[in-house]
Amino acid sequence: MAVDNQMKGAAVTDIFISYSRDDDAPPPDKPGRKGFVTFLDDAIRYEFQELGPDRPSTWRDTRRISPADQFTPEIEEALKTASFLLVVLSPNWMASKWCRRELETFARHHGPDGLRERIVVVGKRHIDPDKRPSLLQGQVGFRFYVRNEDPEDIAGDLEFFDRGEPRDERYWEGLKALAAHLVKRRPRPTLSPIYAPSGRTIFVAKPASDMRRGYDRIVSELTGKGHRILPDPKDDIPLDRSVNAIDEALADAEIAIHLLGEKAGEAPEDELPMVKLQLSRSAAKTSQAAPGTFHRVIWAPSIWTTSLNANQLQAEKRRHPLEVLARFDQQLATDKVEGDSLSKFVDFVNQHLLLIVPPRSITLLPSDARDVRLFLYHSQEDSKYALALAQALQQRKLEAMLPALEGPEADLKSFNSKQLVECDGVIVCWASASEVWVRAQASALRNWSALGRSRQFSYRAVVAAPPPGERKQAGKLLFPPSEIDIVVDISDKEIPTADLLDVLVPAAGARTL
CATH class of the missing domain: 3.40.50.2300 (Response regulator)
Known part of the structure; x- marks a missing residue:
């Protein structure tokens, strides 16, 4: 795979563009025109020109990859050093194993702390939030289409770019917003914090898309305390062995944290939706564990905010945390159920973990021990x-x-x-x-x-x-x-x-x- 590295050596921020080859095909009757991704790449770099040599650079593969191909050292290095992964999201991207691998490799090099802020989604076509990889859930991103909500309308979504050229002024509005976001959010070099391992393992259930923000905050807080988080925040729970994967993650954990919104998440074949399935498996572990050795901590925010329309108008409704839990699973006597704000829940989790620190065994030294x-x-x-x-x-x-x-x-x-x-x-x-x-x-x-x-x-x-x-x-x-x-x-x-x-x-x- 070749890489297009604009302004190599002078870049402040590098943007790796992850896309499907099919989303960059020029129209067959007008081969002189550019595909969606090439046009987008050129347009973004044009917006960056006024920054002078202190401009971000883009990375993009330029040749077709066969399934047997391996990452070249250049691509591995590009994903490792890029400040952003720009995902051109579409049904083609979702179907590409190569694109998924780029996302996983980027996450491996940059996660988990602040990882989501470094992934930018460009929506070419609509993908249901619950069907996206977990790292892309909860991200509105920059849409270059308007969703057609009429299931009987065969025209489908209205794309702002068609047959090699923009056909709607909203394309340019989205482009300028995207370029401004990339410039504004470009990170400056900092020393990555090193957290001393606490030796404690916490199960944090994978949420539905409507609780992604809370999940990211919880993971960041617990990771910052040196705790080990399972399942791995960078990976999705495999649908073909979801029960085994969840039980394996629960096996090492001292508590399970579950975040409950309105959605239940994607359902593996012949299983409960993912949010309910994880609650069910952690309940099973609670019943099998020795008293006081494992329990669930559940956040079901009592104030729920929903968007009314595309103009970002919002409405709030009140929920009773126990009633929310009842929609997903049966309450256990040992459950800790909270409904306060996200910040207060984070504080509660931190304090709760301090209160339940497991006993530590002290091994004695012989009487000639030194340097203690x-x-x-x-x-x-x-x-x-x-x-x-x-x-x-x-x-x-x-x-x-x-x-x-x-x-x-x-x-x-x-x-x-x-x-x-x-x-x-x-x-x-x-x-x-x-x-x-x-x-x-x-x-x-x-x-x-x-x-x-x-x-x-x-x-x-x-x-x-x-x-x-x-x-x-x-x-x-x-x-x-x-x-x-x-x-x-x-x-x-x-x-x-x-x-x-x-x-x-x-x-x-x-x-x-």
Whole structure:
């Protein structure tokens, strides 16, 4: 496959045009005219001319590809470096395995974060939203036709480009809007964020086309937290093995998130529509799983906005989330059903995941373990006991990092925050300090990534020291596992000895969840 790279070496933004060869055929009676794609490509680059050398460039294959052909290195590189994938959507594009492969390759190089913003749809002919690949669902794009809603009218859709030339002024309006969009949205070079894996897997059900925006936001948020998302956001669920594919994705997940609009999605052969099918399979896993180990989180927005016409007039209607769920599946006792706005639902999901952090197993090291740094956090009034605790830990060859307690407040905060970032594990000493102080420090340990760390703590512990008390004896009830992994009650021991602290000797490189 040859590639047309305009202004190679001077381009700021590259646009890879994915299209079917049949959509670029000139009319047989006027072979001198251009096909739809060639004319569009030339017209876009003409609109870019006024930008001077800082103009976007286009990529386009220029020779026919047989089914046995492989991607050339040039095409692979073009898809990898392009800022946009411009999809000329039509029945011909949908039928082309090669076009689908271009979409999948682009997604592999650029997904999942912000991927949809880099895919631009040019509608040549109408394709039902639910029949499009998932990455193209929910995108209105730029239409170069008017939909004919009359099923008895054999004329079909009115295309703005016909027989090698534009025949409607709306073609030029759409072209200018498309060119302006590509220029305005062209990304500037930035460093891609690297998210530390959280070790957690979340099932996010593939939505119908009317919930695509919410799906993208949820996937972006969870990916940003380092969570693994299944099914893979870049891939569609295969229709020929949909049940097995869904069950395989659910097998590794700790919760399932479902987004419910008005549509049920495409239906695999002899199966429920996709939205209902995924709810059904996650319900099956819920019933088979041990109590408290798996459940569904469902967003059915209570305010639903619909478009009234092509002029973007909209109407709102109120929905009861439980009634919406009832249209798709039976409610389970363990379901978490929310109907607030998308932003509030995202906040709910983030908080909910923090509350259900699974227990982590701590593997102990032999007593000669070295190079393990523990941040021993304590309040001013507990300094004496904390120093004794540090000495006991050193007998197990553990490096106890003590907080700074004297100095300007800003410097103290900066220094102690740095200790939290660099330590392997953290121990909160609870002697004479108030319960509220200790619990506040424990709560701050819930979200390790928010502290600026690149990895989870080996463990987070509370050591309950003298004086004894009922609240300290109930320490395991005060600190949820999302905050504290180990509670050691030695409140009846005036002097902390090394043998009392062996449970705090962590494994180097222990697997954390």
